[in-house]
Amino acid sequence: MSVRVGILGATGAVGQRFIQLLDDHPTFELAALTASDESAGKPYREAAKWRVDTPIPVDVAEMTVRRTDPDAVPDDLDLLFSSLPSGVAVDVEEDFARDGYVISSNSSNDRLAEDVPLTIPEINPGHLDLIEVQRDERGWDGALVKNPNCSTITMIPPLAALDEAFGLDRINVSTLQAVSGGGYSGVTSMEIIDNVLPHIGGEEDKMETESRKLLGDFDGAEIEWHDVDVAASCNRVPTLDGHLENAFVDLAEDDLEVSEIEDAMREFPGVDLPSAPNQLIHVFDDPERPQPRMDRMRGQGMQICVGGVQSTPHGVKFNCLAHNTVRGAAGASLLNGELLHENGYL
Template identity: 70%
Template sequence: MSVNVGILGGTGAVGQRFIQLLDGHSDFELVAITASDDSAGKSYREAAKWRVDSPIPDWVGDIEVRETDPQAVPDDVDLLFSSLPSGVAEVVEPRFTEAGYVVSSNSSNSRMADDVPLVIPEVNGEHLDLLEVQQDERGWDGALVKNPNCSTITMVPTLAALDRFGLETVHVSTLQAVSGAGYDGVTSMEIIDNVIPHIGGEELKMETESRKLLGSFDGTEIDHHDVNVSASCNRVPTLDGHLENVWAETRKDIDTDDARGAFADAPTLDLPSAPDPLIEVFENPDRPQPRLDRTLGGGMQIAVGGLQNTPSGLQYNCLAHNTIRGAAGASLLNGELLVREGWV
């Protein structure tokens, strides 16, 4: 059975990834796209400055862009994907959930709210049960689910795999692609021949979102994991693909063979966008690399390499495509999970 879906904020970089991933999707049919008032009433082809590495699907180009308002979205839309700027989403998303829509959002607002599930389906899909608390407390007929920050998504599936050894402390240094800042986020004069050793708010997102994702749901609230995460986030002149250097300290002894086994055991899901395996491990010490490995599993896999023992645990590198696995693809996968679990 096909599920009618819409995109809130569909003309931007992440909105365009949504459209690319929804083209030919087995379960979802895109029937509505919203954007700013300046774009409303135009065809999508007129409203969007297309920058994704594939042509606009012909059938999408002719869709009329709607206002980002619940009354402008057709009643037969079952699920909405949100790529709105967080300041806009903070105001707009509750209006849609109050109107009865289920929203799977990539926007950063409300990720750490006590009653909002922050979900990576292979890691903590059971946190969707928090939606019952959300609906009771807020009186919503709809529901709001978030996926985490693109840098967090890259790392947390690997940490979840290693948690069998008792995660205690994690240090991570990121090398993040310019697409993570959006098309206008970093100018060429800033980033060419340069590295920017600061991304505002990014370290805090990694440090707090990781603990929520790795936590447990007791039926009422999320008990955050007690792992201590510290992050240093850097912008580098790569177009797509966040590469991260991770040092994980564990209570139990762990060697590289143990880690490979844990990564191989990472769960996969029977969902259209879920990769198999979730984590691809490279033996070559110079992999993964963004240009070579960011599109593994259609951009949905996590790549790992450079495994080394340290005196207190393990060091490794991990990589994911930041606008697919780290953004639109993550929300899409959450949407597929919402359907499977009966929330849509």
């Protein structure tokens, strides 16, 4: 039986990725699209300036866009995906949850709230049970689940593999982030062509905090954050898609062989969900990989790529890459939606 889903904020860059990824989904049936009041009432093909590299699905093109309001969407939707701007989402998502809707959100608000699961299905699926705490504390029948920032989600799978095998002491990471991470109008051509922007507002704090919550332990009542020290430097570079990151990690164990480190990453288990890659982490032997243009679409954009693994006196350094609007945004929320379905929350 199909699961009826809707998208909040369907006309933006991440909303368009949701539509692309939901096309021909084996379980989810797209039944509602919402956007701003200016777009409401229009066919989607008129409301959205389509920028994804595949055509708008024919049935979606003619769907009427609705207002982003619980009174304006069907009450028989099983799941909502949210790509709303965080300033809007902070109130709107709670309105929908109070009305009984389950929301898998890519928006940055509430990611660090004590009763909101921040989830990557392959890393911390047990955190999803925080929904029961959320429902008790907030008195609603709906639920709000978040995926992490696109830069955080790029480094967390290899770090989780290292933590499980050897233990983490400290993480230093420098990012080279694609312009699509700022949205279509986020970075002008005059800013980024022949240039690198050595600051992305709020990004470093997201990486330094979200990572500790994701790697933490849930005891049935609350999440105890991981005690690892994290320091991030975030940079915008002139690539379209794909965040490349340079990680320098101190481990609890010293003097490890590169083969041990690579095996820990390669063997880290994935999940059996429709949109998950067969292998979560692909480790390159070629020190010149991964590269954004060459590798961002591995596993249909859902795989994490690692390369340049070298041992250091206190741990390891490596490069990692993920597609920021697929694995790092819409695809991450989609996987969380599939996890919600598998665990009986829909």
